[in-house]
Amino acid sequence: MNYETLLREHHLKVTPQRLGILSLMHTMGHINIEELYAQIKEQFSSISLATLYKNINAMVENKLVTEVKVPNVKSKYEITKEPHIHLLCSACSEFIDLDLDLHPLLDAASSKSHYELHGSCIVLSGLCEKCQKEL
Amino acid sequence: MNYETLLREHHLKVTPQRLGILSLMHTMGHINIEELYAQIKEQFSSISLATLYKNINAMVENKLVTEVKVPNVKSKYEITKEPHIHLLCSACSEFIDLDLDLHPLLDAASSKSHYELHGSCIVLSGLCEKCQKEL
DNA sequence: ACTTAAAAGATAATTATTTTCCTTTACTAA
DNA sequence: TTAGTAAAGGAAAATAATTATCTTTTAAGT
Structure with a gap:
């Protein structure tokens, strides 16, 4: 999967952080903010939680990423795929x-x-x- | 619907606040914490938001009440019914x-x-x- | 390279939910 | 019916989750 074109197609600027987020999401499947933050910090030690939220929100708004809400479990995110x-x-x-x-x-x-x-x-x-x- | 027996069946003490919550939930259908708090305060002007949360949580744990989580909307609660x-x-x-x-x-x-x-x-x-x- | 709008990062602010602690109440059993 | 007890209510503080603000940095088009 080419994350760069994926971002461009969704009218989002390509940044290393975003590429990292998408790459993690792809390899981990469903992932929540907490896990994602822990993982992404290994690549970008200074990344801010706010940045993570802002990017996730932007991606969800553009339907590049889908939020999955279920009872008793923290929201998980995944790269949007077929219903x-x-x-x-x-x-x-x-x-x-x-x-x-x-x-x-x-x-x-x-x-x-x-x-x-x-x-x-x-x-x-x-x-x-x-x-x-x-x- | 008899809320008193409903509570007893789920091993929950019967209190006026709980009866009020269930009654509201029944008449309003799906309702979120905010709305519920606004409504219940008309009956119990001094009811605490913490009490509301504690009761909702207790009822959800006992499956008397069901939480409905969907994207973009605050969780709503309803008295548990058929799937x-x-x-x-x-x-x-x-x-x-x-x-x-x-x-x-x-x-x-x-x-x-x-x-x-x-x-x-x-x-x-x-x-x-x-x-x-x-x- | 230069410009500009947007993103990143740090921090503060908000919002949502839970905990604590003390008082009050519902239920049990004498 | 009333005394004892465990649980519920209420107020406030604490915690958790998310968003907003502001300054610095960067991506992307000229």
Whole structure:
């Protein structure tokens, strides 16, 4: 993925900090501000938290980045991709992404057999494969 | 609805403040802390915001109340009911509730013809009937 | 290179939420 | 019904999260 053109396409100036943020977001998948700040500081030791917020906000406004809000977990951010479902593992708080063609999943959710509906939001909580095995 | 038994069933002490909160939540539907505080103060002029938070949190933990988190809008709370979809009107920020049998809606969302997918969360944004007509 | 608008960084300010501590109240069981 | 107790309420302070302000630096077009 070319982050430089990605920024340009979204009418955002290209800066080293922004390239770093996008690169991290890409490799880490869903990431929250805290984690992102800890990581980015290894590259840009003097980066300000305000800068991070300003950039994230700018990117979210331009829909380059998407904010994922779910109950009990800090907002996570990801580079915008095709519409999809975030299945939240209730054990390790990792997301598993599923595409929108989720009819069997929805059925499972409403019957509460395998997946638990987390709150009344349609974001579903369940155990990821990793955690499933550890039970 | 009997709020007293509702509280007892969820192992929460019955207090006038809690009855007031539940009553407001029931009549107002989805409501955020700010609105709730403004309303509840008319009944309990000396109620503390901390009390409100403590009660909401207790009720959410006991799943008596559900928190609905969506992008760009303050968290709203509702008395827990059957799993359902919150369709957020992008004009007036009201919710329209839909049951989980939403296959045609999902199709519409993914084709982006009628409903707009809001972020990557499956909570959908669109115009409610009221706003739809005003366009 | 020069110019300019925007971004970065530091810090302060705001806003949102939680904690603390003391008083009051709901519930239990005698 | 009332005495005891654990929990709830209220006020204020503390903490956490986010945004605004201001000055310096930098990206990008001429």
